[in-house]
Amino acid sequence: MPVSSTYLLRRLLYMIISIIGVSVFGFILFRIVPGDPVLMMVSPTASLEDIEALRHQLGFDRPLYIQYVNWFRDFLSGSFGTSIRYNTDVLELVTSRLPATLELVIVSILVAFVIGVLIGVISAVKSGSWADRILTGFSFLGFSLPHFLWGIVFIVIFGAIAHLLPVSGRIDIDFEVTPITGFILIDSLVSGNLAAFKSALAHIALPAISLALSLIAILHRTLKSSMLDVLGEDYIFTDRMKGLPERKIIFERALRNALIPTITILGVQFTFLMGGSIIIEYIFGWPGMGTLLFTAVQYKDLPLLQGIVMVYALIVVLTNFLVDLTYTIINPKIELR
Amino acid sequence: MLLKVQDLKVSFATPKRMIPTLHRVSFDLDYGEVLGLVGESGTGKSITGKSILRLLPPNGMITGGKILFKKRDLVGLRESEMRKIRGKEISAVQQDPLSSLNPAFRIKDQMTDILTLHTDMSEKEAEEHVIQLLNQVGIKDARSVINKYPHQLSGGMCQRVMIAIAFSCSPSLVIADEPTTALDVITQALVIELMKRMQEENNTSIIFITHDISLASKICERIAVMHKGEVVEIGKTEEVLFNPKHEYTRLLINSIPKIEKEIRTIFNGVET
Amino acid sequence: MSSEEFITESLFEGFKSILSIKVIFGLIVLIILFSTAILAPVISPFDPNEQRLNEAYKPPFWVKGGDKNYILGTDSLGRDIFSRLVYGARVAAVVAVVATILTAITGILVGLLSGFFGGKVDQIFMRLVDIWMSFPPVLFALALIAILGVGLKNVILAIAIIDWTRFARVVRAEVINIKEKDFILADKAVGMSNTHIIFREILPNTIPIIIILATLEMSIAITVEILLSYVGLGVKAFTPSWGSMISEGLAYFRIGWWGMLFPMLATIVVILGLNSLGDGLREKIDPRLSLMR
Numbered sequence: 001m002p003v004s005s006t007y008l009l010r011r012l013l014y015m016i017i018s019i020i021g022v023s024v025f026g027f028i029l030f031r032i033v034p035g036d037p038v039l040m041m042v043s044p045t046a047s048l049e050d051i052e053a054l055r056h057q058l059g060f061d062r063p064l065y066i067q068y069v070n071w072f073r074d075f076l077s078g079s080f081g082t083s084i085r086y087n088t089d090v091l092e093l094v095t096s097r098l099p100a101t102l103e104l105v106i107v108s109i110l111v112a113f114v115i116g117v118l119i120g121v122i123s124a125v126k127s128g129s130w131a132d133r134i135l136t137g138f139s140f141l142g143f144s145l146p147h148f149l150w151g152i153v154f155i156v157i158f159g160a161i162a163h164l165l166p167v168s169g170r171i172d173i174d175f176e177v178t179p180i181t182g183f184i185l186i187d188s189l190v191s192g193n194l195a196a197f198k199s200a201l202a203h204i205a206l207p208a209i210s211l212a213l214s215l216i217a218i219l220h221r222t223l224k225s226s227m228l229d230v231l232g233e234d235y236i237f238t239d240r241m242k243g244l245p246e247r248k249i250i251f252e253r254a255l256r257n258a259l260i261p262t263i264t265i266l267g268v269q270f271t272f273l274m275g276g277s278i279i280i281e282y283i284f285g286w287p288g289m290g291t292l293l294f295t296a297v298q299y300k301d302l303p304l305l306q307g308i309v310m311v312y313a314l315i316v317v318l319t320n321f322l323v324d325l326t327y328t329i330i331n332p333k334i335e336l337r
Numbered sequence: 338m339l340l341k342v343q344d345l346k347v348s349f350a351t352p353k354r355m356i357p358t359l360h361r362v363s364f365d366l367d368y369g370e371v372l373g374l375v376g377e378s379g380t381g382k383s384i385t386g387k388s389i390l391r392l393l394p395p396n397g398m399i400t401g402g403k404i405l406f407k408k409r410d411l412v413g414l415r416e417s418e419m420r421k422i423r424g425k426e427i428s429a430v431q432q433d434p435l436s437s438l439n440p441a442f443r444i445k446d447q448m449t450d451i452l453t454l455h456t457d458m459s460e461k462e463a464e465e466h467v468i469q470l471l472n473q474v475g476i477k478d479a480r481s482v483i484n485k486y487p488h489q490l491s492g493g494m495c496q497r498v499m500i501a502i503a504f505s506c507s508p509s510l511v512i513a514d515e516p517t518t519a520l521d522v523i524t525q526a527l528v529i530e531l532m533k534r535m536q537e538e539n540n541t542s543i544i545f546i547t548h549d550i551s552l553a554s555k556i557c558e559r560i561a562v563m564h565k566g567e568v569v570e571i572g573k574t575e576e577v578l579f580n581p582k583h584e585y586t587r588l589l590i591n592s593i594p595k596i597e598k599e600i601r602t603i604f605n606g607v608e609t
Numbered sequence: 610m611s612s613e614e615f616i617t618e619s620l621f622e623g624f625k626s627i628l629s630i631k632v633i634f635g636l637i638v639l640i641i642l643f644s645t646a647i648l649a650p651v652i653s654p655f656d657p658n659e660q661r662l663n664e665a666y667k668p669p670f671w672v673k674g675g676d677k678n679y680i681l682g683t684d685s686l687g688r689d690i691f692s693r694l695v696y697g698a699r700v701a702a703v704v705a706v707v708a709t710i711l712t713a714i715t716g717i718l719v720g721l722l723s724g725f726f727g728g729k730v731d732q733i734f735m736r737l738v739d740i741w742m743s744f745p746p747v748l749f750a751l752a753l754i755a756i757l758g759v760g761l762k763n764v765i766l767a768i769a770i771i772d773w774t775r776f777a778r779v780v781r782a783e784v785i786n787i788k789e790k791d792f793i794l795a796d797k798a799v800g801m802s803n804t805h806i807i808f809r810e811i812l813p814n815t816i817p818i819i820i821i822l823a824t825l826e827m828s829i830a831i832t833v834e835i836l837l838s839y840v841g842l843g844v845k846a847f848t849p850s851w852g853s854m855i856s857e858g859l860a861y862f863r864i865g866w867w868g869m870l871f872p873m874l875a876t877i878v879v880i881l882g883l884n885s886l887g888d889g890l891r892e893k894i895d896p897r898l899s900l901m902r
Contacts, residue, residue, distance in 0.1 A: 021743075257440065282840060
């Protein structure tokens, strides 16, 4: 389907405005530090020369607008400076942690999608039954309680009481998986190391489910209501009139229509789960960008903090752009404004 | 006798109570006969049609009576048995052709499914048969149409497709529920003509549900008039039309615009 | 319909069947939370920070080894858990009220202006909202705390800086809806001033939605406070917060389960209660309003 080119341009313009806005915002955010940002970053025992050297290195001794221009130029070229804590390039640090975060979020979305769609269909087909009521209650819980509370509940139940699943890290330290994609589940499978794959799977289970619960609840709600709408449609009557088996009608004919509003939610939810993953990583010791963020905060590592904030924001801006595009492509009947 | 509906009762459940909707509906239908079910909206015509298919909305249920189809009572028949009858023995055409086809599937998928289900045709054979069927209902470029989605076709086209689906397994009974109401006047006439031709070619019985008694008189041999969930009058079309016994039937006939009535008389005169 | 009639009608529609189970549950939780917060000094038997190291790790009174004085037991420093829980409710309630008022004021103002004037004003505000929402809230909060430093005031400030966008978007949509209504068009026709129309005619009609949003905002504010305190970036050390109690309790979980259980339960009940209130009100007042986080 051809997408109107003016719409595309406008959306692209919005994205560019957003990126510039985000960069200005990030710049201001880290200049409003009460007192001297440089003093925040050094140890109390640092000498005056050390402080001035760092100030010069960060460019904080130049006029504000020059600082912004330099910052924006660096931002575009992906150079966020050097981490004070690790003494490494910030972008390098962040990108080395990115796959772990993405793996967690993507696995959560997959889990949520499968479970959410399944219970959504059950709730719609058995609408009003006890199964529907239980699922609706569960879904209210999943929706209401924040990710980090679920994380703690799971740690206590599965980790501390039942010792069923590991509650920290990505994989047992005994395993050595050579990074190919950075996604440990894929890497261990590709290298044929099944034991490592099992360990990685066990490690991701609890954080992924903690993160997935809210999305499961949202998918359950949306799918139930859209499925109920679809099941009342004339074309479903047509299929029943043909004598088609109910299973085929529900899972093939009705589901494909009911999924359209559901899929559009996934994009927005991706960014929402990116945000939620931060605290989940902290709770489960998951070595992604979230734990890196906590390190940055703890050590007042401003360049690292700034880099992480910008990377998260850019991921959100890009995702929103892509979601809008795919939405208009999969649903050609939508009005383009 | 193909179908004998006896004292059919249907009720709908609301959160507070059961609301009786059909009270003792009775009529019968012979092989190859076209029966009109006429009445205003809300008189229970569609409910009657859906009861015969046993496809009432979730809150509706048959509370009494019999539906004898080929001497088998459909009321109380197991759902799995009912599915063997639907589509193969009894099928239906609905009011709005565009919404009765699934927007997310190609025409092909929505036509071959009924054939592979009720006959022993393979996917391929079914597809060939579908093309034949579409030609039969007057769609010429059938080969390209089967690969299209419903929203790419006109309303009239979609209704032709629906008629082809309804007749595809040569059922003994087709329930046509206001099949022309959503169409423009010219397409209406074409669709009526098509249904009549299909009916004659296959010797199918049709229950033609409509609010328009003049339209019913054009295609039906007998007419049953429904009012408030009951059949108040049933008889040969001419008798019902020219010698109505029930007050409500008279009202229905009087509501036909005069000019149309005159044209119809002339038209009918020429035809017979 | 005059604006008064419109308001009374919508309020009436709201109250008529407003009391569902969800709403009643939520109101009870809310009342308990606030009365505990206000009456904290009266209710709590001990100073929440009073340490008795030789009385540490006492289980709740009904468990073997428990002490009738410490009904929910003591923590690793021998502080009374019940008293800390009660003062923790005070922290939660303060954050809920103050942060919600601050976010509401900013958000409603932006929403009203953006929705009423439309055009350029709307464009600018909505781009700003977009940019704001590009930063995941938890990340935003952590960055702000890193810059501002820990403490109750800064937690509230951070929430106010982050979360006004929710009010702004929903109020804007509602204003766009209302401003096409007859009585507003009539007001415009007779030449009423914009300020009068916005604050006297439109604002009162957005109140039902603002109440729903405020309820949900309270639950979010409490969540953020507890989360930040849990990771040690919320209230200052020794201020009793449910979040820091949970993380301390987890640390000595193997010695005593009660340390984390009670603040955890309190958190869950309060958050469920507020969500249930918001959800229940939404179902009754405005089922169309989607629950965006």
